[in-house]
Amino acid sequence: MHTMPGARAGGGSLGSTLAGLAHAALGSRGCLFTFHRAVRTEDWPAMPNQGFHLDLGFLNRLLTHLRETGWDIVTLDEAQRRAEDPRGGRYVNFSVDDCYRDTAEAIVPLFARHGVPVTLFLTTGIPDGTLPLWGAGLEEVLRTRDVVHLPEGRLALSSPEERRAAYLRIATAWDGSEAGPRYSDFCRRNGIDEEAMHWRHAITWDMLAALGDDPLVEIGGHTVSHPRISALDPEAAFGEIAGCRERIGARLGREARHFAFPYGRRGDCGARDFALTRRAGFSSAATTRKGLVRRGQDAWSLPRNTLSGTHRHIAAAEAHLTGATGLAARMLNRV
Numbered sequence: 001m002h003t004m005p006g007a008r009a010g011g012g013s014l015g016s017t018l019a020g021l022a023h024a025a026l027g028s029r030g031c032l033f034t035f036h037r038a039v040r041t042e043d044w045p046a047m048p049n050q051g052f053h054l055d056l057g058f059l060n061r062l063l064t065h066l067r068e069t070g071w072d073i074v075t076l077d078e079a080q081r082r083a084e085d086p087r088g089g090r091y092v093n094f095s096v097d098d099c100y101r102d103t104a105e106a107i108v109p110l111f112a113r114h115g116v117p118v119t120l121f122l123t124t125g126i127p128d129g130t131l132p133l134w135g136a137g138l139e140e141v142l143r144t145r146d147v148v149h150l151p152e153g154r155l156a157l158s159s160p161e162e163r164r165a166a167y168l169r170i171a172t173a174w175d176g177s178e179a180g181p182r183y184s185d186f187c188r189r190n191g192i193d194e195e196a197m198h199w200r201h202a203i204t205w206d207m208l209a210a211l212g213d214d215p216l217v218e219i220g221g222h223t224v225s226h227p228r229i230s231a232l233d234p235e236a237a238f239g240e241i242a243g244c245r246e247r248i249g250a251r252l253g254r255e256a257r258h259f260a261f262p263y264g265r266r267g268d269c270g271a272r273d274f275a276l277t278r279r280a281g282f283s284s285a286a287t288t289r290k291g292l293v294r295r296g297q298d299a300w301s302l303p304r305n306t307l308s309g310t311h312r313h314i315a316a317a318e319a320h321l322t323g324a325t326g327l328a329a330r331m332l333n334r335v
């Protein structure tokens with residue numbers, strides 16, 4: 001679909017036609033950002049899985065920068081309304097995927113201080129305690145201990161570089177359906193109370209309930225157990241998609257209107273899955289395919305730009321805001 005908002009409105013003079021064209025090219029557009037966790041600036045350098053954590057100081061600067069440069073920070077409800085409006089202007093939405101404890105303790109309060117909204121895409125197995133947070137537990141152990149015990153032997157750790165390398169190596173080896181059992185074995189070998197560790201990192205239903213019906217916090221669904229949806233049979237995929245929506249409704253009395261796919265890249269969710277989110281009652285579904293939202297964008301396969309913790313400069317976010325990263329990804333066929 002190709003529309004040119006504004007091009008007809010100017011009474012036919014060349015100047016207004018050019019203004020209309022410029023508006024069509026540069027004007028109404030939305031940029032959806034996503035990230036997972038955030039830590040204080042002073043804690044960031046020692047995180048073994050740095051890409052997963054935004055520096056809160058950076059996030060604070062980015063929110064200030066966006067407001068100073070004329071971007072409206074909006075909910076997805078509002079983004080959806082603007083996507084249909086030729087005068088929708090420039091808008092940004094931030095969504096936090098999965099939802100860890102720091103979502104409630106640090107991220108929501110930061111957005112509240114700026115007086116702008118944030119969307120939480122909740123994996124309901126986290127507050128239900130049914131999804132092993134193996135990455136978070138592994139990371140904490142590698143960050144805080146000088147010796148860890150693995151099936152292949154003892155591993156001594158000292159520098160942040162060694163801890164990062166160990167995280168990358170172990171997490172890569174564990175990733176997949178066996179991650180949960182491997183993490184349980186790791187906890188036993190290292191004397192970790194797996195249950196207690198879960199609640200050190202998980203958001204709780206009480207925390208979510210305490211957000212009440214704050215208009216600055218929008219709660220959407222991100223499955224029950226964080227699977228790769230495209231890998232599931234239709235019934236299981238629908239169960240994951242509809243299940244989180246039902247659970248949020250039952251626990252919080254709030255309707256989850258928006259959904260985000262776990263992983264969200266091209267191979268992780270496709271046409272069948274987009275249709276399932278619609279059938280489950282969601283009014284939008286977001287991927288992690290890079291790009292901007294323009295008029296005519298399909299609501300059940302929204303592009304969304306991942307902010308990595310390792311990109312701590314405004315320029316990295318600017319590349320998403322101009323659409324350059326989405327364009328580059330499409331040219332490289334790597335969305």
Ligand SMILES: [Zn+2]
Pocket residue numbers: 097098222226261262263
């Ligand atoms: Zn996720």
